[in-house]
Each structure stands twice: as C-alpha cells, then as structure tokens.
Amino acid sequence: MTIDHDNRFKIFWEFFIGILATVVAIEFPLRIVLGYEIMEFHAYMNAIITLCFGLDIYLGFNTNTQLQGKWVTDKRIIAQKYYRKWFLIDLLAFIPFDWILCIWSSNPTSYALLRSIRMIKVFKMFNYRKTWMHILSFNDSIIRLGVFLYFIMLITHWFSCGWLYIRSDEDEILGINDYILSLYWCVTTLTTIGYGDITPDKTKISQVLYTMIVQVLGAGTYGYIIGNIASVLASLNIAKAHFIERIGKINTFMKAQDFPITLQRKVNDYYSYLWETRHGDDDVNMISNLPESFRLDFAYHLNKGVLEKVPVLKDADETIIQDLALRLHPHVFVHGDTIFSEGEKGHKMYFIQQGTVEILQKEHGRVAILSNGDFFGEISLLLDTNRNATVRALDYCDLYSLDKKSFDGVVSQYPEFEK
Missing domain, CATH: 1.10.287.630 (Helix hairpin bin)
Incomplete structure (x- = not known):
C-alpha cells in the first residue's frame, strides 16, 4: 500500500520537513561562527531532526509518484524514480555525521565540513513547490518567486556567516551584534549599494577575494531578481x-x-x-479540449445544482444529469434584453446562474421576477408549445440554456426516465 501524494498528512509532513531543513540551514552556520556552547536542547533537536529525515526517506519509497502523466503505485517503479532524484540528498541529510565524529574524531574543522552536508536538504523546496501550488491555489509564478526569495535570504545568511568567520580572529568571542553587522555588510554588498563603512582588510587576501565574490554574485543576483520579478508580473495574469x-x-x-x-x-x-x-x-471554451470523461465531470460539477432544481429532473439518475449538464450552453444578457417573447415558438429552457429577469404577459403585465437558481421556459421544452410569456433581463444575467433536441436526445437513451 502506498501513500497518496495529495494526502493531507503527506502535505503537512512536507511542510514540516521544510521547516526542519530551514532550521538546520540557519542554525548550523551560526553555531560554527559564533561558537556557542552546545546544550542538551541541541542534542534533542538533532535527534528529532535525524529521526524525521529518516522517516522522510521511508515515505519517499512509499508515496505514489507521477510518471508520464499517470500516478504510479508500484513500489519498484517508485523506488527507481526516487533513487534517480532525491534519495542521495535525503540520505546525506539523514546521516548523523556529528554523532559519528564525536566518537572517531575531535577535529572541529572536519566536524563543521561534514555537518554542513545536512543543509542540502533545503533544496527539496524545489520539489515541494508543485504540491504547494496545487494546495494553496496560487499562481505558479508567485510560488516560484516565493521559493526564489527564500533561497536569496538563505544565501544572504550564509554569506553573512562566512564574512563574520573570515573577519574574526581565532580567539575572538563573537555575539549576535557581530552577526547583525555582518548581515548589514552582506545586504549592502549583494544589493550593490555598498556604503563603504565596512570594508575588507586589504592586507588579508581572503577578505578581498571573498568581497569580490559577493560583489559579483550580488550584481548577477540583482539583475536576475529584476528580470525574474518582471517575468513573474507579466505571467501573473x-x-x-x-x-x-x-x-x-x-x-x-x-x-x-x-x-x-x-x-x-x-x-x-x-x-x-x-x-x-x-x-x-465561458465554460464551453474551457472544457472543449478536455477528454470526454473529464468534460462530463467538469460540466456536472458546474451545473448539477441548477439542473436538480427542475422538478422533472429531481429524482433523475446521476448519469442523466451528467449528460444534460454537458449540453448546457452559457449566455449573457444585459439590462433590457428580451430573452424570448410571448407567442413565439419555444425550443429552449433557461437556468439563471446570476442575475434577475421579469416574466411579462400581455394581459396581466409583470407576473413574476426570477433570480439566481431559478429556471424558466420548461413548458415549451417539455410540451413543444409556444411561449406563454415574455422574459426580459433586469440587469446583467448569466444564463444556461438547454435546447429541446439535446433534451430529447438524452431522454431517449434512458427509457425508464422517458416514461
């Protein structure tokens, strides 16, 4: 048995793993540069993260996946795709290198380098993007921009920690104020502002080279951000x-x-x-390119409410409602438009999705006002008679029509209903 990719638990789990990966990506560089003492809390947190990352690997092998447009539940195929895409990243993020090194080595440099491997888990945010776009019902461009800004903030944080690391002396005690100043330098450099109040020590090549790298990346990132935002705004609508x-x-x-x-x-x-x-x-244009089974479900979802209000269709089978729903045609009438006139031959009935119409008769004047959810014209459709009233729109009206030919064609397919 596999887990549905759209399962509520799976969606929550991906969000939770994203939070844990972000915590790792933020906390670990700070721990390296600030050198604060590892407390019991950090040990518990590390254990929880390791356990959750291990469970995430298990779920990766047991969650259905999409292949060539089809959802696959075969665990062998799921495993093959998982091995090719995210397994290596998940495995490296899961391995507790810090625990291993505490036993086999006391070299803090090797500890830092290996422990940093766990930060690669944040790159799974790219994989989560499609799920969040579907659940949040946001435009893909907005989700893409959000993920992009997320990584910009992370990279800024990493560069800030790196700048603080190369500027500080080996025995210097650093605090949060030093990190904030480093973050200030990184932001002004990446955004190409560069006030010049914090500059590299010209006698230390490492600081000069690091500054040049950040400046080049900042200029490229700035240009990319402007271009990407313009592209997003253009594609939003x-x-x-x-x-x-x-x-x-x-x-x-x-x-x-x-x-x-x-x-x-x-x-x-x-x-x-x-x-x-x-x-x-309109609905017709939107569903015209869908497969027939999709068109049935699409039309049924949109129109079943108005059809089920018709007395003769109240107890009809769902398949009849589906067939009729697919044959409804949308219309828009403006204030003062005559939808049909008294005495003319009737071939359609109408359903009001939105708007208001008045029913007029020559002898009695206005006899009724109909609005959202009402219907009219059914007598001519069922009995093939002339219209007994005039119907006029009182404001903008969204209507659906069902013509007699379509109605008779559907009914003839269901002899029991026809009786």
Whole structure:
C-alpha cells in the first residue's frame, strides 16, 4: 500500500520537513561562527531532526509518484524514480555525521565540513513547490518567486556567516551584534549599494577575494531578481492580458466604423462584466479540449445544482444529469434584453446562474421576477408549445440554456426516465 501524494498528512509532513531543513540551514552556520556552547536542547533537536529525515526517506519509497502523466503505485517503479532524484540528498541529510565524529574524531574543522552536508536538504523546496501550488491555489509564478526569495535570504545568511568567520580572529568571542553587522555588510554588498563603512582588510587576501565574490554574485543576483520579478508580473495574469488585447481590437474596430459613443460604452461595459464574472471565457471554451470523461465531470460539477432544481429532473439518475449538464450552453444578457417573447415558438429552457429577469404577459403585465437558481421556459421544452410569456433581463444575467433536441436526445437513451 502506498501513500497518496495529495494526502493531507503527506502535505503537512512536507511542510514540516521544510521547516526542519530551514532550521538546520540557519542554525548550523551560526553555531560554527559564533561558537556557542552546545546544550542538551541541541542534542534533542538533532535527534528529532535525524529521526524525521529518516522517516522522510521511508515515505519517499512509499508515496505514489507521477510518471508520464499517470500516478504510479508500484513500489519498484517508485523506488527507481526516487533513487534517480532525491534519495542521495535525503540520505546525506539523514546521516548523523556529528554523532559519528564525536566518537572517531575531535577535529572541529572536519566536524563543521561534514555537518554542513545536512543543509542540502533545503533544496527539496524545489520539489515541494508543485504540491504547494496545487494546495494553496496560487499562481505558479508567485510560488516560484516565493521559493526564489527564500533561497536569496538563505544565501544572504550564509554569506553573512562566512564574512563574520573570515573577519574574526581565532580567539575572538563573537555575539549576535557581530552577526547583525555582518548581515548589514552582506545586504549592502549583494544589493550593490555598498556604503563603504565596512570594508575588507586589504592586507588579508581572503577578505578581498571573498568581497569580490559577493560583489559579483550580488550584481548577477540583482539583475536576475529584476528580470525574474518582471517575468513573474507579466505571467501573473496572462488571461487578462489576452482579454485586454481583445477589447483593444474591438474598440479600434468600433472607432474605425464610427460607432455611436453610447454603443461603444455598452460594449465595453459588457466585456467588463464578462471579465468580472467569467474572466473572459465561458465554460464551453474551457472544457472543449478536455477528454470526454473529464468534460462530463467538469460540466456536472458546474451545473448539477441548477439542473436538480427542475422538478422533472429531481429524482433523475446521476448519469442523466451528467449528460444534460454537458449540453448546457452559457449566455449573457444585459439590462433590457428580451430573452424570448410571448407567442413565439419555444425550443429552449433557461437556468439563471446570476442575475434577475421579469416574466411579462400581455394581459396581466409583470407576473413574476426570477433570480439566481431559478429556471424558466420548461413548458415549451417539455410540451413543444409556444411561449406563454415574455422574459426580459433586469440587469446583467448569466444564463444556461438547454435546447429541446439535446433534451430529447438524452431522454431517449434512458427509457425508464422517458416514461
């Protein structure tokens, strides 16, 4: 048995492992440069982290994975993919080199270098990005930018610790104030500000070379950040950009054809409403490229509420509702539009998703007002008669229509329901 990748526990676990990896990446460099005493708390924390990193390896072998668009539960295939991608990083992060070295060596330099291997666990943040994007329902560009800024802050922290390490004397006692000053130097250097109040000792080549490396990386990082943010902002709402382009073309056409200002304003108001309610697209366009089974589920999820309110469909089988839902067509009517008129031949019934309509009869005037969730026109659909009333939109209305041909075609497939 394997664990579902979208399992709530697995998602929480990945978030928890991300926190532990971040703690390791922040605390260990500080411990090296500040040289503070390792207390009992650190031993317990190290044991918990080691245990959790070991459990993470176990879950890596037992969590289903996606291969060529399919979710795989075969543990052999899962293991093969895990070995190729994250196993080595997880294994190195799990091995408690500090415990091993406490037994076999007392060299603090080797202890530091080997213990730092555990920090590579933070690179699994790249693997968690897709999961968080799905769960948080954020644009991928926002998640990508968040991960990027996360690593920028970590790298700034590492560079700050490195600067403090090479500037300090071997016997010098350092504190948190020294780290803050080092962080200040790193931030001003990486952001290419460089006030010059903290500079490397020109007599020490190591400090000069370190400063040059940070300056070069800072200039590159600064340029990358600007370019990446511009790219993210451009991709945050591609749909809106395309929609605005479409409106621009329509406005250019209306001006070229000398359309009245009132008509131009009416068209623009309509498109503004279309964006606010549907983000510029309709259900038919969104599901047209999906496989048929997906289209059924998609349409059923969107439209089952309005269909189930129709009395004749109240006790209908779910498969009938699914078939009918797939055959609904969206419409938008603006204030004052006549949806249909009394006396004309009726071929459709309508469902109100949003908006308000009035029902008018020649003899009685307004006889009803219908709004969200209501339906009308079902008599003509079922009995093939002329319309007995006029229906007019009182504001912007999002409607779905079901035509008689589609209705009869679906019903004919279910003889029991047809009776």
